[in-house]
Amino acid sequence: MPLEALRWDVTPIGLHYLLTHYDIPDVDAADWRLAVEGLVERPLTLSLDDLRARPVVEVPVTMECAGNGRAHVEPHVVSQPWLLEAVGTARWRGVAVSSLLEEAGVKEGALEVLFTGLDRGVEGEEEQAYERSLQVAGLVEGDALLAYEVNGVPLPPQHGYPLRLVVPGWYGMTSVKWLSRIAVLDEPFGGYQMRHSYRVRHEEDEPGEPITAIAPRSLMIPPGIPEFLSRARVVEAGRGEIVGRAWSGAAEIVGVDVSTDGGRTWAAAELGDAVLGRWAWRSWRFAWDAEPGEHELCCRARDAAGNEQPLEPPWNLGGYVNNAVQRVAVTVVG
Amino acid sequence: MPLEALRWDVTPIGLHYLLTHYDIPDVDAADWRLAVEGLVERPLTLSLDDLRARPVVEVPVTMECAGNGRAHVEPHVVSQPWLLEAVGTARWRGVAVSSLLEEAGVKEGALEVLFTGLDRGVEGEEEQAYERSLQVAGLVEGDALLAYEVNGVPLPPQHGYPLRLVVPGWYGMTSVKWLSRIAVLDEPFGGYQMRHSYRVRHEEDEPGEPITAIAPRSLMIPPGIPEFLSRARVVEAGRGEIVGRAWSGAAEIVGVDVSTDGGRTWAAAELGDAVLGRWAWRSWRFAWDAEPGEHELCCRARDAAGNEQPLEPPWNLGGYVNNAVQRVAVTVVG
Numbered sequence: 001m002p003l004e005a006l007r008w009d010v011t012p013i014g015l016h017y018l019l020t021h022y023d024i025p026d027v028d029a030a031d032w033r034l035a036v037e038g039l040v041e042r043p044l045t046l047s048l049d050d051l052r053a054r055p056v057v058e059v060p061v062t063m064e065c066a067g068n069g070r071a072h073v074e075p076h077v078v079s080q081p082w083l084l085e086a087v088g089t090a091r092w093r094g095v096a097v098s099s100l101l102e103e104a105g106v107k108e109g110a111l112e113v114l115f116t117g118l119d120r121g122v123e124g125e126e127e128q129a130y131e132r133s134l135q136v137a138g139l140v141e142g143d144a145l146l147a148y149e150v151n152g153v154p155l156p157p158q159h160g161y162p163l164r165l166v167v168p169g170w171y172g173m174t175s176v177k178w179l180s181r182i183a184v185l186d187e188p189f190g191g192y193q194m195r196h197s198y199r200v201r202h203e204e205d206e207p208g209e210p211i212t213a214i215a216p217r218s219l220m221i222p223p224g225i226p227e228f229l230s231r232a233r234v235v236e237a238g239r240g241e242i243v244g245r246a247w248s249g250a251a252e253i254v255g256v257d258v259s260t261d262g263g264r265t266w267a268a269a270e271l272g273d274a275v276l277g278r279w280a281w282r283s284w285r286f287a288w289d290a291e292p293g294e295h296e297l298c299c300r301a302r303d304a305a306g307n308e309q310p311l312e313p314p315w316n317l318g319g320y321v322n323n324a325v326q327r328v329a330v331t332v333v334g
Numbered sequence: 335m336p337l338e339a340l341r342w343d344v345t346p347i348g349l350h351y352l353l354t355h356y357d358i359p360d361v362d363a364a365d366w367r368l369a370v371e372g373l374v375e376r377p378l379t380l381s382l383d384d385l386r387a388r389p390v391v392e393v394p395v396t397m398e399c400a401g402n403g404r405a406h407v408e409p410h411v412v413s414q415p416w417l418l419e420a421v422g423t424a425r426w427r428g429v430a431v432s433s434l435l436e437e438a439g440v441k442e443g444a445l446e447v448l449f450t451g452l453d454r455g456v457e458g459e460e461e462q463a464y465e466r467s468l469q470v471a472g473l474v475e476g477d478a479l480l481a482y483e484v485n486g487v488p489l490p491p492q493h494g495y496p497l498r499l500v501v502p503g504w505y506g507m508t509s510v511k512w513l514s515r516i517a518v519l520d521e522p523f524g525g526y527q528m529r530h531s532y533r534v535r536h537e538e539d540e541p542g543e544p545i546t547a548i549a550p551r552s553l554m555i556p557p558g559i560p561e562f563l564s565r566a567r568v569v570e571a572g573r574g575e576i577v578g579r580a581w582s583g584a585a586e587i588v589g590v591d592v593s594t595d596g597g598r599t600w601a602a603a604e605l606g607d608a609v610l611g612r613w614a615w616r617s618w619r620f621a622w623d624a625e626p627g628e629h630e631l632c633c634r635a636r637d638a639a640g641n642e643q644p645l646e647p648p649w650n651l652g653g654y655v656n657n658a659v660q661r662v663a664v665t666v667v668g
Contacts, residue, residue, distance in 0.1 A: 004357040005491075014348035014490050015358075022560050023338045024349075079563070123562040156348050157339075226356050228457040229413070 001085045006221045006245050009089065009276060009283075010060065013151055016088030017172075018158050019065050019080060021130050022121030025178050029162045034146075038114070038183035041105030048148060048162050051095050057145050058093040059168055060276035062247040066171035066198055066211045069313065069322030077319030084219055084326055089245075089280050092166045094147035097139050100182075110136045112185045115165050118178040126192050132176055133189035134167065143168045143279065146179065168279035169213050169249030171321075173198050201317045208317075214249030215323040216309055218256045218284065218301035222328050237334040239289050244299055245281035246271075251305035252278065258286040262296035263311055263325065269299070292334035300325045335419045340555045340579050343423065343610060343617075344394065347485055350422030351506075352492050353399050353414060355464050356455030359512050363496045368480075372448070372517035375439030382482060382496050385429050391479050392427040393502055394610035396581040400505035400532055400545045403647065403656030411653030418553055418660055423579075423614050426500045428481035431473050434516075444470045446519045449499050452512040460526050466510055467523035468501065477502045477613065480513065502613035503547050503583030505655075507532050535651045542651075548583030549657040550643055552590045552618065552635035556662050571668040573623050578633055579615040580605075585639035586612065592620040596630035597645055597659065603633070626668035634659045 005015040029048050036044040065086035070077055072084075080086075101113070116131040134144070144167045148155060155161040160177030167174045173193070188194075194210070201208030220242050224235030246253045252274070257266040272283035284299075302308035313324040339349040363382050370378040399420035404411055406418075414420075435447070450465040468478070478501045482489060489495040494511030501508045507527065522528075528544070535542030554576050558569030576594075580587045586608070591600040606617035618633075636642035647658040 002354060002358060002492075004360070007360055012490050012492070014350075014352075014492050016348075018348075020336060021562060023556075024336060026338070026341055120559045121562055122559065122568055127559070127568070156346050158336075158346070158348050222357075225454045225456060225461070228355060228455055232456075234456055234461070 001088050003085060003219060004221050006219055010091055010151060011088035013153070013156060016090055016159075017065060017086040019067070019086065019172060020119070020158065021123075022119040024157050025118040027118060027162060027178060032162055034163060034179060035181045036100060036104045037181070039107045039110045039186055040184050041107060042103070044104055051146065051148060051163065054095045055099065056093060057096045058091055059143055059145055059166070060089060060091050060280040061166055061168045062087065062089045062279065062281040063166070063172045063175065064214050064217070064247070066173055066320045067318070069324065070319035072324065073313050073315055073319045073322050075315070077317070079319060087219070089276065090150045091152070092145060092147035093149040094145045094163070097144040097146060097165070098142065100146065101136070101140060101184075104184075106136060106140070106184055109186045110184045111187060112136060112189055113139055114183045114185055114189050115176040115179060116181040116183070117176045118180045124192050124196055128192055130176060130193060131191055132174055132193050133185065134174065136184065171211055171214055171249075173211070197318070198320070199318070200320055204317065211320055214247065215321055216246065216248035216250070216253065216301040216303045216307050217323045218244055218246035218299040218309065219326050220244035220297060220299050220328060223297070224330060233328060233330040235290050235330045235332045237290050237292050237332050239287070242286045242288050242297060244284055246284055246301040247281040248301065248303035248307065250307055251303040253282055253301055254304050255302050256284040257300045259298040260288060260295050262327070263298050266300065290332045292332050295330050295332060297328045297330060298325045335422050337419060337553060338555050340553055344425055344485060345422040347487070347490060350424055350493075351399060351420040353401070353420065353506060354453070354492065355457075356453040358491050359452040361452060361496060361512060366496055368497060368513060369515045370434060370438045371515070373441040373444045373520055374518050375441060376437070378438055385480065385482060385497065388429045389433065390427060391430045392425055393477055393479055393500065394423060394425050394614040395500055395502045396421065396423045396613065396615040397500070397506045397509065398548050398551070398581070400507055400654045401652070403658065404653035406658065407647050407649055407653045407656050409649070411651070413653060421553070423610065424484045425486070426479060426481040427483040428479045428497070431478040431480060431499070432476065434480065435470070435474060435518075438518075440470060440474075440518055443520045444518045445521060446470060446523055447473055448517045448519055448523050449510040449513060450515040450517070451510045452514045458526050458530055462526055464510060464527060465525055466508055466527050467519065468508065470518065505532075505545055505548055505583075507545070531652070532654065533652070534654055538651065545654055548581065549655055550580065550582035550584070550587065550635040550637045550641050551657045552578055552580035552633040552643065553660050554578035554631060554633050554662060557631070558664060567662060567664040569624050569664045569666045571624050571626050571666050573621070576620045576622050576631060578618055580618055580635040581615040582635065582637035582641060584641055585637040587616050587635055588638050590618040590633055590635045593632040594622060594629050596661070597632050600634065624666045626666050629664050629666060631662045631664060632659045
C-alpha cells in the first residue's frame with residue numbers, strides 16, 4: 001500500500017497490501033466446498049451459497065503483515081523486504097466463525113481449530129498447503145469471520161476467493177486465504193507455519209514466541225512531493241498538517257505523538273474518532289508550520305495496554321514485528 | 335502481476351501491474367475538470383459527467399511497462415526492478431481521443447498533443463507534473479481513449495481516477511494517468527519524460543531513440559508449485575500442458591515457440607483466438623510430457639512484422655524494452 005493511501009478510511013481494492021505465500025490458486029466456486037470437520041458433533045460441507053444463506057456479519061479490519069518494517073531491520077533479513085507499506089483496511093463480510101462452530105457443535109476436549117488453504121508450495125523442504133491454527137476459546141468469543149466479500153464486492157482472487165478467514169487484531173498470517181477446510185483438533189497443531197514461521201526467535205534452535213496480536217503502529221502520509229528514484233520528499237514552507245493513521249491489535253490506541261526533529265522532542269497529535277470500530281485504524285492530525293531546511297518527521301503510537309512504538313527497530317531472525325517509529329526525511333523549500 | 339494471473343483473459347483489479355511515478359493524487363471528482371486547449375478551434379472544459387455523456391468506446395488492452403524485464407538486465411540498472419510481472423490486460427471504457435479532438439477542432443499546424451497528469455514530483459532535479467506527448471496524426475487515426483472505467487467499475491485511484499489516457503499497443507508510460515489537461519501543440523514537446531526518460535540510449539550524452547510500440551513477448555504460467563523463498567518450481571511428472579499469453583504492440587502475434595531444454599530445441603505452441611481483439615494478448619498452449627529431472631522451460635513469440643523475442647537480454651542505460659525469452663527452471667519429481 002503506497003502510504004498516500006492512508007488518506008482513505010477504507011483502502012481501495014488494489015491498494016491493500018498482499019502477501020501470497022505460494023501461488024494464487026485457480027478456484028471454480030461452483031465446485032468449491034468448505035469442509036468443517038474433526039472434533040465436532042455435526043460435520044458440515046458448505047457451498048458458497050450455503051455460506052451466503054447464513055446470518056451476515058461485516059467487520060472493518062486493519063490488517064498488517066507480521067513482516068511489515070522488515071527492510072529497516074539490521075542486520076538484513078532475507079524475506080519479503082517490506083518498508084512500511086504492508087497494511088490496509090477493508091470491510092470484510094461473511095459468516096462469524098463463532099456461529100459456524102456453534103452450528104457444527106464443538107465436542108469436549110477440543111483445543112484448536114485448524115484452517116487450511118488451497119495454496120500449496122514448498123517451504124523448509126516440506127511440501128504443504130498453507131495452514132494455521134487458533135485456539136477454540138478465542139474463536140468462540142472473538143470477532144473472527146469467514147469472508148466472501150470485501151468492500152462490497154466478492155473476494156478478488158488475490159484476497160482469497162472464494163472464502164478466507166479474517167482474524168481482527170492479529171497479524172495477517174493468521175487470516176488464511178482460499179479456505180478449503182476447518183478442522184477442530186484436540187491437540188496443538190505443529191505444522192510448519194506454526195512451528196517454524198511466524199515466531200520471534202533470536203537463535204535458530206530456540207522455539208521462540210508465536211506471533212499473535214498486532215503491535216501498535218502509526219504511519220503518516222509522507223507530506224509534499226517525492227523525488228522519483230530516492231522517494232525523498234520536498235515540502236513547501238508554511239502552515240500545514242501532518243496526517244496519518246494508528247492501530248493496535250492488543251488494545252485501543254490512546255495516543256499518537258509527533259516529532260519534527262528526528263525524535264528529540266515530541267508533541268501530541270489530535271486523534272480522530274474510531275469511526276470504523278475497534279478493529280480498524282484511527283486517523284490523527286498534527287499542525288506543522290514548516291520552516292525551510294531539512295527535517296525528520298516521526299510518529300509514535302501507544303495503546304491502552306501500555307504498549308508504545310520503540311525508537312529503534314527490534315531484531316529477530318525472521319525480521320518480524322518491527323514497529324519502530326516511522327521516520328520521514330523532508331526538505332522544506334521556502 | 336503474479337504470473338499465475340496469466341490464467342485470466344482480463345486481469346482482475348488488484349493484479350494488473352502498476353507503476354506510480356510520484357504519489358497517487360487526491361482528486362475530488364466533483365471539482366475536477368479536463369481542459370482541452372492549445373491549437374484548437376473550440377477549447378473545452380469538461381466534467382466527468384460531460385465525458386460520460388459522450389459516445390462510449392471500450393477497448394481491451396494489454397498494457398506493459400517499458401521497464402518490464404529490467405531486473406534480468408546485466409549490468410544491473412537502478413530503477414523499478416521488474417522481473418516479468420509488469421503487465422496486465424483490462425477493458426478500458428471511455429471517450430475516443432479522436433472524437434474529442436474532432437469536437438475541439440484541431441487547427442492547421444498542429445503537430446503533437448500533450449497529456450498532463452495531476453501527479454507531481456521531482457525527477458532529474460526538475461519539479462514536474464507527469465506529462466507526455468503523442469503525434470496528432472496517430473491520435474486522429476488510432477484507438478487511444480480517455481478512460482473513466484476499467485473492467486466495468488470507475489477507475490480505482492491507482493489506475494488514474496477520475497480519467498486517464500490509454501494508448502493501445504504502446505508501453506504504459508504513454509498512458510498518462512490522473513489527466514487534467516490536453517494541449518494541442520505546434521512543436522514537439524521537450525519535457526523530461528520525452529527528452530530524458532523512456533529513451534533507449536547506450537551513452538548518457540546521446541539523445542537515443544524514443545520508446546513507442548510494445549515489442550513482442552510471451553509469458554507462461556510457471557507450472558507446478560513454488561518454493562517459498564526462491565520461487566523455484568516443483569512439477570509432478572506426467573502429461574500436462576504449459577500455457578501462457580503473448581502480445582505485441584507493433585503487429586499481430588503470429589507464433590509462439592516453446593523449448594523445454596533451455597532453448598536448444600523449439601516446437602510450436604497452439605495459438606488461441608484473438609478473443610479480445612487486436613490490442614490484447616492471445617492465449618497459447620503446449621503439450622508437455624514432464625519427465626523427472628531438471629528442465630528449463632522457455633517461450634518465444636514473434637509478430638507479423640517479423641519481430642521475434644531475443645534469447646539474451648538487450649542492454650541499454652534505462653534497462654528498457656528487455657523482451658528476452660522467459661526462462662523457468664523446474665524440477666520434475668516422479
